[in-house]
Amino acid sequence: MTTPDAARSTRTDVAGVTSARLGAALLAALVALVLAGCGLRPETPPPVEPSPDAVEQVRGRTVADALEIADAATSAAAGADVDDELRALLEQVAQVADQHAEQLGGTYDSGLPRPEVTPTSARAAVLATPADVLGMLGEAADEALRDADALEDGALARLVGSVAVSRADLGARLADALEVDSPAPVPADEQTVPETVAPESAAPLARAHDEAGFAFEVVAAHLTGKQRAAAREAAQRARTLGAAWATAAGIADGPQDPRLAAYALPVGLDDDAVLDQLERTVLGGVADAYAAALAREPAGGRVAYLDGLLRAVTDARAAGAAAAAFPGLPEQAEAAAS
Template identity: 50%
Template sequence: MSAPNRPTAARPRPAPLRRAGAVVVAVTAAALLAGCGLRMETPPPVEPSPDAVEQARGRTAEDALGLADDARELLASAPAEPVAAVLADVAAFSELHAEQLGGVYDSGLPDPTPSASPTDAPDEPAPTAETVLAALAEDAATALADADTVPDGPLARLVGSVATARTDLAGRLAAALGLPAPEITVPAPTTEDASTDDGGEAPSTPSVAPTPGADDASAGAPAGLDRTDLDALTLAHDEAGYALEVVAAKLGGDQRTLAQQTAAAHRDHAERWALAAGSTGQLDDPRRAAYALPPGLDDPAVATGVARGVESAVADTYATLLASADAGGRGDLLTGLADATRRARVWGATPVAFPGMPELAAEPLPTPSAG
């Protein structure tokens, strides 16, 4: 007996089943191809494009390694002692710079544009003391520009310190060679620095182009700095001015003149930053009537040590604030770091790899090597 005619439910469409079957077939085929050692074509990996921060970091590190290599190669020729001593510092400091910067990035990808074979490449001339001097000046200027514009504040502080060290090395090498110091220009700041005429510039020190409008003590502060930052600059300069006034009273001759001139310049800088902060004449003006000084200032060694110490403190303050200031407006701070480092050196400070960064002062120098 046949069943009565009833409406039948709609059947599932066969198309999805066919698509599912196709997917299974495709997956199976891919697995078989993989088992046979074949794989579908994929695009080759692409070298990542570095951003502005990585470009500045990598450029500064690469320049440091180049300076170290040239100095080491030149040391192998046993140059005269005054030059050799500076070259040893160029090599050691530059290796520390590259290390702190993280070295040169290598993606591990093949070079898309292979270089010429060693037999085809022209031989590079051996470095000379003069070419190392030129490289120091050029790389210092490059690092100064990067320190001013790189978006990353802590990196700006490190690169600014490296630039200052290279500037000092260039001055020392020029003096050892009996050559004039190269001019290394600090980027023009967005605000106008107070006077850079601090007196007593050492003839072996690379000159820094004066900032336009240097006599305008009421110039604004670098963008990104707040009242606390400006108070720190005011206090550092005022303390240095006071200390050098006392030192001037304890010394004689050219050292007394130098201390007097530098003290006056520090007082001017303190007033400039106080005006920018709006603290001049206010109850919360950070400046004090007097500052504590160590005993024994009648000893010239103690007096000059105080001068070195206050100049180093000013350098540290400027370097610290490089990390806070906005990119493109750090020229004032870079100038302040360079000037204070130079003045400390005039008073006999030992050259260091990272001016303005005392936390890196304990970094051990690489073992000197002529090879």
């Protein structure tokens, strides 16, 4: 049985607890009002960088490699023991690498505060030799080729594949200038064609290779000796690949077969310069067709197309073509010319 004194004690304890809680609540409310009036808020965790997905990782990595190559090439070009020809090539490497980084969207900026860049990590502080640049081109080309094959984003795969082949091409040119072997990837000895290919990808390749074969046959007719034999061999190889792509798509010799009996030719074929330009033009068409297929084909199924693009650019270089920042991407060349 509860006595009157015990009951009064219990009520007093409850009232004390209630008063204490009420006082704490009032104090918290007062503090919140004061902070709000001063424009202050209770401390919250700082924002963090969002985690990049697989596509952003590839894009960011390709940009970072491009900027590193540009820095290294710029540094190497300033070397005292670099002659004018090598300096011009290194400067071209730097310019192309900067174009790659820009077209890929540049370095990602989340808007969050970043640590201040110290002089030792600034771009201007990079010191490199031509051999360093060559090694970087080879490694970055290999990595970009793998990324281009694995990407789920077809449009980005096309761009990264073009960047990879550009790096390989520049690496081959720099290796020639240094009179060393290039570490950059080279095309396979024998081009392969998948057993089955969608007509959307295969038809342009069948047409481009067949047109190249026709052009090389015309070139061979204007040459003699070993040059004629080499042109005939190139023509046969191109015709064979054209037929292989048409067959893989199931359109060979049918109404959808895009190959023609003859193709337009430039005037002045008695001029060696015109013949050389004809070779470069048709090889450029082959490169465009392979690059276009990169955007259509699924991740993991682009190796044959990347190799074809690399082969077309390699053959064009042998025919005297200048280095292109974005081989196989005619819209980029048009934008640069405008």
